[in-house]
Amino acid sequence: MTSSAQAIPASEPLIVAESDEVRAGxxxxxxxxxxxxxxxxxxxxxxxxxxxxxxxxxxxxxxxxxxxxxxxxxxxxxxxxxxxxxxxxxxxxxxxxxxxxxxxxxxxxxxxxxxxxxxxxxxxxxxxxxxxxxxxxxxxxxxxxxxxxxxxxxxxxxxxxxxxxxxxxxxxxxxxxxxxxxxxxxxxxxxxxxxxxxxxxxxxxxxxxxxxxxxxxxxxxxxxxxxxxxxxxxxxxxxxxxxxxxxxxxxxxxxGIILLSVPIFVLLGCILDATGMGKAIVDFLASLLGHVRAGMSYVLLGSLFVVSGISGSKVSDMATVAPALFPEMKRRGHSPREMIALLATGAAMADTVPPSIVLIVLGSVAGVSIAGLFTSGFVVAMVLLAVLAILARWKSRRESMEGVRRAPASLIGRTLLVAAPALVLPFLIRSTVAGGVATATEVSTIAVIYALFVGIVLYGGIGWRKLYGMLVETAALTGSILLILGTALAMAWAITQAGVAQGLASIMTGLPGGWISFMAVTIVVFMILGCVLEGLPAIVLMAPLMFPIAKTLGINDVHYSMVIVTAMNIGLMTPPIGIGFYLACNIGNVSPDEAIGAIWPYLVALIIGLVIIATVPWISTAFL
Known part of the structure; x- marks a missing residue:
């Protein structure tokens, strides 16, 4: 719906569902x-x-x-x-x-x-x-x-x-x-x-x-x-x-037939939340890394990295990881504002990890290989993970390690045994699509059936009422995503028909500095659009205009895709407008005013990683 009977706080930019008593229909x-x-x-x-x-x-x-x-x-x-x-x-x-x-x-x-x-x-x-x-x-x-x-x-x-x-x-x-x-x-x-x-x-x-x-x-x-x-x-x-x-x-x-995988990956994220598969992964990583300095920060970043490979959704990633890790991080002296900053920027990093809905939509709109995007996205996310981990290590120099002990091997083994069925899933998705064995749509279908089976047999099951609620929620989220894609593509078509694309291409190709200047402009444009429009609308609107120019300048389409997705995600988490930042604050129950000062070093770290990715095409293309 477009409005609510009561004002929605500024920290809740996503329209929230209302009770049946106030819903119109x-x-x-x-x-x-x-x-x-x-x-x-x-x-x-x-x-x-x-x-x-x-x-x-x-x-x-x-x-x-x-x-x-x-x-x-x-x-x-x-x-x-x-x-x-x-x-x-x-x-x-x-x-x-x-x-x-x-x-x-x-x-x-x-x-x-x-x-x-x-x-x-x-x-x-x-x-x-x-x-x-x-x-x-x-x-x-x-x-x-x-x-x-x-x-x-x-x-x-x-x-x-x-x-x-x-x-x-x-x-x-x-x-x-x-x-x-x-x-x-x-x-x-x-x-x-x-x-x-x-x-x-x-x-x-x-x-x-x-x-x-x-x-x-x-x-x-x-x-x-x-x-x-x-x-x-x-x-x-x-x-x-x-x-x-x-x-x-x-x-x-x-x-687009490729978009068939969108609702299925959304449903997969719902199953992940409902069955506790994501929490099992978090528990295993915590037992493995929790005893080292900055260990819980590593666990948070690693969990976002791995869990995103199952859900394909930033919201699902943050909602799964934050409640499981924040209490222990607070006990060790992490301030809530720092935890939110790490959560938000970690989610921005994880959006290039397949199966990312953003990558699937980008592949559909720009005609880029989904298998190539999945392969490259994994490597790019590793670069962003590294810069955030380095910053987290430096930030943890005053972390209280009192009472922290290495988990016994028996506990690590037990949590690994519980998490193993869930850990298989992201690697199955990535390897199957990247290897060309099956399409993203086919893999998403297999992943849903696998997750349902594992969730029912090993992780406590899903009741019929909960399953129905998940189906309705998936339908609603799919509808909101696809309506944005439909109207954004119509708008992009109107812009192209007006001749803007040709004028923009002339200006961009004439920039001093060639492809490097074009990359710099791209980063600025998509960071701004990521702040204002969120990811999918920005991609659908600008991809038809920007990709032909990039191709003219000799930029690999997968490399360019990684740059715009990363820039857009950084913008999405950048206050005071970035929607993802407020969403992270809402999930972590921290005031945006409190968290806004802590996020800037993490955003700078992501920007450094983005500059490395943009100027070194090998990172995006070496494993294609």
Missing amino acids: SRFLKPVEIVASALLVAIVTLLLAGVTSRYVFSLPVVWIDEVASICFLWLAMLGSAIALDRNEHLRLTLFLHRMPEQVQGFMEAFALLVIAIFLLCLMVPAFDYALEEWYITSPALNIPNTFRVAAIPFGMVAMLGIVVAYALKSSSWRDLAVAALLIIAIAGALWFFSPSLVKLGSAKILLFLVVFVAACLAAGVPIAFCFGIGTLSYLAFATQVPTFVMIGRMDEGMS
Whole structure:
């Protein structure tokens, strides 16, 4: 959802789920949640059947990918509606919560109306797009593509109903009326000046896709809808291109076959949390390294490194590691602010460790080998791990080691035995994808089944109610991710069609210093975008523009990928805007004001590591 009945603290930039009593469409959404959960189960089952038929029986079933693709788009749109109802769409609240309370109420009403107008304006084009696809049939099943793309108008209708219900419940009539008048006035002015805007040239991109998007971000509109309303306004008032085209671009952004692994890795992260597999890994590393100076810092960084190879999610990584390690670190004299700084920057380091959802999305958008990204990401993460470990060692020179003893071999062996089934999983994922044995989608499916089996048999099991909750949560998170990808790709397409890419390429290739200057600009750009937009939107928006330039300058695409992902993650953890920093503070229950001063040395260490990675291509490409 886009707003809440109570103000969300500035330290909670992710929209938090509300109780059923205040959710706008909880009763209506129950059947949608059930269907979305069933679709997710169907996708996992279909992909598992495909893997089994291909590798066990050497009999590929060609229609499985088509059915999975149909289920996937429906899952994305239903998940977007669930995420809207559960307040789980990503937005920037830093500026919103610094406004007076009365202004906040108006901004919330404004944000809701912006979403409603975006959905309402695209409703007819979405239905038209679905009807047009009736004449296109799938190659294997030979059925109209309408069965797949009908998910887009259906999801928009569901989201519109939720937004309207929530606006009527949470906003005052006065705020809604004033916000509506403001939007009508802006739309009227744009319509009046539309003939001039069409002739304005590339400068109009600045108005619609920078100023409009930035204003909506500051007002608390979720990022996906910021991109959407900016692109829609640009097409409607500044071009002759029909808005119908935007639906096609959104469909393209949400339908990549590689993206099928996203919900499965999200589900894998949920299983990791629910079964305690991550905690088993943390306990083993603590028994192995906990007795040395800075040992608990090493354990925290090592746990983030290993656990990220299972979950693929920064949130899951931090939520698994922090509660298990923070009490002992406090006992040894680590200050809470230092622990948060290490947690946040360690999570930034770990996002290049496969299976990273960011790497999967980047590979899909930029056409880069997922196997290459997984191989390179592991090595790059080792470099970042080393610089953080060196800093942690220096910081620990006053650490209290009183009463700390080396764990007996029996304890190490016992924790290893418990952790072994979980430790197998990240290495299985990395080696299988990097070795070209199976795709990321196939491996993610096997990993989910393996984790479920191991979790049920060895780690205490998962109840049906908890499993259902995990499926719904996965659907919601998948929907919020894919809606961002769809609108961001539409926006990137609009920027490219306006000729910005050519102008940007001309400027970038003409920089003094060649590829090194381009790398420096890239680092600055993606650190800023990482602060403001979070990872996935920044990648989808900028990758189509930047990768062709990098290729022109002779930069390896995997090397360039590692640089932009690392820079983006550093920006994500950089206060005062970086979303990941506040998320780490929330997980560690530490005030951002307290932690903000401690994180800078760790960010400098990451930047040093990034400079090494950017200037030494061998690190990223040696093992490809």
